[in-house]
Amino acid sequence: MDNELTPRSDEFGLAKADQSKAPITNHESASFGKQLLGFWVTLRTMFKKVNTVQYPEVKEPTAPRFHGRHQLNRHPDGLEKCIGCELCAWACPADAIYVEGADNKEEERFSPGERYGKVYQINYLRCIFCGLCIEACPTRALTMTNEYELADDSRGKLIFEKDDLLGPLRAGMVPPPHPMYPNTDDSNYYKGEVTTSHPSQGIAKND
């Protein structure tokens, strides 16, 4: 044990240093047969199917679980799923997410329940696309799309705001703020019992 823990600066060490100074040379010249073997790889590849895609004219779909840009999802009536809990920001190993929560008011409601995400930013200069934020999200508000085209010409543009991240309003959804579906509470939303918007919530988007 002692020998392992305390390296001694004795002649053994010096000898090792001397050895390392010796030049490393390969005296063996390659035979003709071996050189031919190398060209065989080249030859074989020439007749293979080409992997190159004419990007950006042609865009191949990614693997279905590819980690792309995030999306903030909506309930079927258009209310936001995000409750501003910051668990995504907490889980983020790169500190790429910034959230500020706020109170839902009766006259200005963005999500079911008491709280919504007032400010939501993801900094794509920092994001490492690990997906821990998606695992942390308690309401499935945050998911990842397959979109990978995330290059831009300034740092500011790569900080995505809530508006950039929110999912699109689909048919039947009412743009928030608007009240909850009549006679429901937040647990009905989480159980998936609200499947569409109600006329009292506002004018729904047509297809």
Added chain:
Amino acid sequence: MSIQELGADQQVQVEMITCVIDGFEITVPKGTLVIRAAEKLGIQIPRFCDHPLLAPAGACRQCLVDIEINGRAFPKPQASCTIPVENGMVVKTQLTSPVADKAQKGIMELLLINHPLDCPVCDKGGECPLQNQAMSNGRAESRFEGVKRTFEKPVAISSQVLLDRERCVLCARCTRFSEQIAGDPFITLNERGALQQVGIYEEEPFDSYYSGNTVQICPVGALTGTSYRFRARPFDLVSTNSACEHCASGCAMRTDVRRGKTLRRLAGEDAEVNEEWNCDKGRWAFKYEVAKNRIKNPMIRDSSGQLQEVSWPEALAEAANGLKNSRSGVLVGGRVTIEDAYGYSKFARVALNTNNIDFRARLHSQEELEFLATAKTNATYKDLDNADHVVLIGFEPEDESPIVFLRIYKQVHKRSIKVTSIAPYASRGSEKLKANLIKSASGSEVSAISALSGLTSKSVVLVGERISETEGGLSSIVKLASDTGAKLGWIPRRAGEKGAIAAGALPNLLPGNRLISNSSARVDIAAAWSVDSVPSEIGLSTEEMINSDLQALLIGGIDPMDISPEAKIKLAKKFIVSLEIRQSDITDIASVVLPVAPVVEKSGSFMDWQGKVRKFEAAVDQTLNRSDVRILSMLADEIGKPINLPTVNSARVEFESIGSWDGEVSTMKLVVGAGNKAINNDEAIISSWRNLLDKGSLQDGEENLAGTARKSKVVISQSRAKSLNVSDGDLVRVSNNYGAVTLACQISDIDESSIWLPRNSLNSQLIRNLGVVSNSVVKVAKA
């Protein structure tokens, strides 16, 4: 009680007890609880209801342990927070006893049955004892499959505090705090069994001055503050230890900042000062620093009379020009740090070559000046803990220094000590202290003070700044203290006043309590400052400066409406250099305005009423730390007479190196009080003080806090109510030549010749409305 809690003179031999916890032997004083003895060994027993400053309750049952005394075991696990250690006791916690461990897991499972899965939206999430202990001492999975009990949520039990009843684990910390510490039992546990819940009386909201502490000690998220609701998560916040700038109590504080913005302030821990508590004003009144009228850049008044933003060199040159060749003075204001006060003090003497400097931005007298320069005020919180009798003169601790109130109340609750208050009527605070009230109209307290008896050397006399409004008041107090040997404490309302005295921001005083009249003290200071001499003539007081023909004034944070209604008009005729955080009445009339930092953005120290120094660092990072002293130093350079205090730290070091005066001291020249005022039937002598929560400028921008302020009322006596033919709640008009105030009345046991009104509350801003605040005759009529 441990040895530390007793005074040195009281130290008695405490019986020590030896017991065994988890196989380790420990010796502790008799009466120590098992949970506390385990803590000393580093063994953490989970708990919710246990709090070292509250009486044991055994309400949550989370701290169950196996106990055996002299070989005989308790049949079931016992709550370690309620059982004191005994000789021969063998305790097995969850670490060594599977029975205790199972019992704790069972309790945790029970507590979690009805606890909602709110953690993602709950403010406590991330700093929640329930969350933490459910992880460390709970089952990994719930076996409960039923429906959780739900309540309507949240319920606002006051405008500042919200209650989520379904999150409550019924630990009774909040109700015990309100009853035992604050003396405001407005919150109780109602109903029984599964429906048991925290509630308030239907008519009375939870309007305690200390309600914020219940939010801080709630071990779950059942009580949350409205202002901080959903603002941040614990991991977002950068915490800095700081000191409270609101009053002279001197609370240790914790300031939590997210991205340069203060989001909340919590009570810090200091056993010698505020223990673990603070008042709602200290906790919630911090939004003034982000108010819209913050001054960001220096400004000078242009030829058209408008303030224009200019560069620093331009503003400093303009200010130096105005101050340099004119007779000038310095008004410091009562909210400065010690370092800033020292800066003002040195600036006046060195750069302006004058002793015209006064920190008192309130009513004051020559007698008070004498008192501040000479009186020994050496009472401390510890003296209150050991006192046999506390006398309050011109001082309402609950309104004017809330932590002093808590300390007196603690001893009233624990030892039933005697409290005597000399005041016109028994306020809610003195009722809670069960004070023996000596009814006395404002202006005629002297006879009551002289008649006080039964004081010993263990008694404490606490005096408020308001007593300076009574001629002869402070003189009779000094006489009382020297005759009886009682400890004397002078408690100003503002945090900076004690420090300003120490720094010599008074017309008759140099730093370190050196009297200007003393030539060797002057030489002392001149040597320390490397100047030839310091001015020897006693300077002018605040009021004299305002009324005088001085041409220029340098003004720190003062409000002319705290001094007199004409102050602003008189000041407007002078060249004024104002160092301010926000636009104010002074910046309205100032020729040069120089922006300074609020407390969260600067470092420094306050001196509390005991004379203890409370250091704090800037809570917000990337701050310019524009403390007043830095700007004064630049201004002095510009004038050409440098004071060489470029940083807060340099001011601190220089001030500390000067030290206190240890030469001869003079005694106070006593003043004889005036007699009582004669009044007619429809007249009364006005008396007032400031409520804790009022229209004070540091409470701006915090509506939720203002919602818990006490309603403005005029207090009148039974016989006056009869003669005016009014009943409780009727409107009464109080008037004089200057103006009038109309308020609902409250009939109370008040001195017959007096009426009382709040000094600076909604609809009752006395200097603004009446021009007087005390000791003056006003007409009272039914409105």
